[in-house]
Amino acid sequence: MxxxxxxxxxxxxxxxxxxxxxxxxxxxxxxxxxxxxxxxxxxxxxxxxxxxxxxxxxxxxxxxxxxxxxGLDISRAQIWKSVSLVLTVPLFVLSVGLTVWMFQSLAARTMLMPATTMQPTLLQ
Amino acid sequence: MSTQAAPGAAPRLFHPHFAGHDQISARTLGFWLYMLSDALIFAAVFAAYAVLNNRMGAAGGPIAPQVTNPLEGLWQTYAVLGSVATYSLGTVALKSGNKAGVMLGIILAIALALVFLGFEAHDLLGLMARGDGVTRSGYLSAFIILIATHGLHMVFGIIWMLVMLVQIPTLGFSANVVARLLNLRMFWQFQATIWVVIYVYVYMIGAF
Missing domain, CATH: 1.10.287 (Helix Hairpins)
Structure with a gap:
């Protein structure tokens, strides 16, 4: 030691x-x-x-x-920060992505909007 | 201190009263985990923005191309990245115990952060002055809350830096002060990271 x-x-x-x-x-x-x-x-x-x-x-x-x-890497000083970030990024993406997908599907089934008034989104 | 266990005995994992743990690393990791949870707050605000970013969400009011300016956003990006870079360069001076260098980095970081916040305040106050405030539409609620949430983080960062400008000359580079400076570096870099996402998603893709 x-x-x-x-x-x-x-x-x-x-x-x-x-x-x-x-x-x-x-x-x-x-x-x-x-x-x-x-x-x-x-x-x-x-x-x-x-x-x-x-x-x-x-x-x-x-x-x-x-x-x-x-300075994230797999060194002894930084590895747990790198691991926690890698585990959090999917949560971030899923939080945003699933919410957008859910409301996009809901809007398509319940909101009667002419196609010309729709704003393009990441799912279109 | 030996970590060897007697044959057949359970390995010793920790010492309850051992005071030799790395206190600085424990504090920076704890603060890092807090920041990751803070990122999920931004995820919720981004999700709300994404859902309301359409003409129905705008309720006849302005939408992204009318309330965002990619060029102005680019100046803000330069300011926040410059602020992060100057603070980070200040922490290079920390290695040699150079108080003046660290404080100079912090002062420059505050100055650039104020430039950033000036652009942001100009945008939001301009919107509100023409009646496009947070109550105008769902889209504007999400937009203003997203920008203001990030701006509030920047304000807290500036307050934190002002506190450090007092603590560095009075307390010196004690373990507590060094841990706070390291945490502040992460916090400040986190603000630039979040801003890049806001700039790309709101100011660029929104302006398309």
Whole structure:
């Protein structure tokens, strides 16, 4: 067993701070959001293709933030944060996805709306 | 301290009165789990927004393309990401015990967060000034609550940073202060993560 540390600044979560990682995370997120903004301005692709492109760019931005800003990995210091995040993401997606799906199905069966008044959603 | 058990005996899993546990890691993991539960609050608000984001939910009032501006959202994204980056760079100074460096990072993070909140307040107050407040329609209720929930988190983060600006010079980098700074770093980065989701889903896909 290694010697105990008494200085909080020697803690692994303090030592993991890294200027290049934070600057890389900042630049990566900025570039990805800028790209998503340009795709939005052009608005040429059909809705499904557009939504998938934007979602892909957002996912890349979130992954870069998790890896570079949060520093999540499978090291001893970070593994339980990584595991809990991996277990929570499906809950987040299911919470939103199932609610949208449920109300979308309900609206289709109970709300008599002309097709022209419907706003496109992620399920259309 | 030995973790070896005698042959045939049950392995020793913990010591009830052992004070040598990693207090900082325990606090950061606990706060991380709180943030994940906080993310599920945002999931509920996102779900409400998704359900009400249609013309029926708008009840004749404005909808996403009329109340969101992707360019303005992009400036807000830059501000919140810049705020996270400056705070994070402040925690690099923490490694060397540089109080001035940490405090400078916090001050810059607060300044950029105020820019972000200025855009947000301008948007929401503008909507309310023209009668498109939270009671106007289901869509506007969901939109305003979503934006305000995130904005409220940002306000709490700024208050937390102001407290740290007092505690760093008075208490120094004690174990408690260091744990709070680490938790604040996670909390602040979490705000940028949530904002990216809001920006993409509300400001971009909504504007399509």
């Amino acid at each position: 290694s010697a105990p540390h008494t200085n909080p600044l020697d803690h692994p979560e303090v030592r993991m701070a890294s200027a290049w990682r934070y600057i890389s995370g900042f630049i990566a997120s900025m570039v990805l959001m800028q790209a998503a903004f340009i795709v939005t301005l052009r608005q040429h692709p059909p809705y499904e293709q557009y939504a998938l492109t934007i979602a892909g760019l957002a996912l890349a931005s979130l992954v870069s933030q998790a890896a570079l800003f949060f």
